Amino acid sequence: MNETLALTESTYYILLSLHTPQHGYGIMQQAEQMSGGRVRLAAGTLYGALNTLCDKGWIIQLPVVDGSRKKEYKLTEKGRQVLENELDRLRRLVANGEAVLGKEEA
Amino acid sequence: MRKSITKWFWAWDFDKEEEWLEEMARNGWTLDGVGFCRYHFIKTEPGEYSVRLQYLPVGAETDEYSALMEESGTERVGRIVQWVYYRSKTANGPFELFSDLDSRIDHLNKIASLMLFMAILNLVIGLINSRSPVCLGWINLVVVSLLTYGVGRIHGKREALEKERRIRE
Structure with missing residues (x-):
């Protein structure tokens, strides 16, 4: 799979x-907060995505605290690299948009 | 106050089933229990709850998933075979089990895979049965036709989502 493809939101x-x-649940809350309430991750979507991201090695599951049903996850170095590539892509996306639309408005 | 309704939905019409349960909830009858083709409702304020269902094999309903559901304010109403029914107070905000097209497509794929597997299984059993003196093979073949139709319906829904997915998330 080409790792330079765009990530979903x-x-x-x-x-x-x-x-x-x-x-x-912490991920749900943080995503909602960062996006100003626009991105509300539903449980089914989040759960499926967590499994996929673990399989890809972009995140890892931390050892479970005794008796807890909840699992904690953390970004891996590989995941961080993917995010940085995405950020570069997004910067370009924004710059292009501003260059074209900014001109029209002026 | 409680009431129970007997109603039949085909598995590929699960969205219609969901719509019906939503309409019941909007009218103040919230799903409170499920049985085979049987729906139990409890009287609530109209629109107090929102109801959703998910195809979720027993093994896929992990403790982690249940914990995530509870924390996000979702109540589990019950399970019938591979389907789990959930409800959430509308005061918690819009209630969805899937928030993007990819996960909705994935959900449909899982349903279609099971139906396809069952159809092939029935085809094999039907062929074996057709050789036996008691002619019961036709029952399996009817089941195969139904399941094949179901897979077709699910594919139709999936294609609509995939068309949308080509231009947005």
Whole structure:
């Protein structure tokens, strides 16, 4: 799979939230807060994405605290690299948009 | 106050089933229990709850998933075979189990895979049965036709989502 493809918005916010270790509900809250309430990750979507991201090695599951049903996740070095590539892509996206639309408005 | 309704939905019409349960909730009857083709409702304020259902094999309903559901304010109403019913107070905000097209497509794929597997299984059993003196093979073949139709319906829904996915998330 080509790792330079664009991330989905859900993936982007999940990875970004995992800059510090979080469990599922923490990710939901953080994504919602960072996006100003626009991105509300639903449980089914988040849970599926967490499994996929673990399989890809972009995040890892931390050892479970005794007796807790919740699992914490953390961004890996590989995941961080993916995020940085995405950020470069987004910067360009914004710059191009501003260059074209900015001109029209002027 | 409580009431129960017997109603049949085909698995590929799960979205219609969900719509019906939503309409019941809007009218103040919230799903409170499920049985085979049987729905139990409890009287609530109209629109107090929102109801959703998910195809979720027993093994896929992990402790972690249940914890995530509870924390996000979702109540689990019950399970019938591979389907789990959830409800959430509308005061918690819009209630969805899937928040993007990819996960909705994935959900449909899982349903279609099971139906396809069951169809093939029934085809094999039907062929074996057709050789036996008691002619019961036709029952399996009817089931195969139904399941094949179901897979087709699910594919139709998936294609609509995939078309959308080509231009947005």
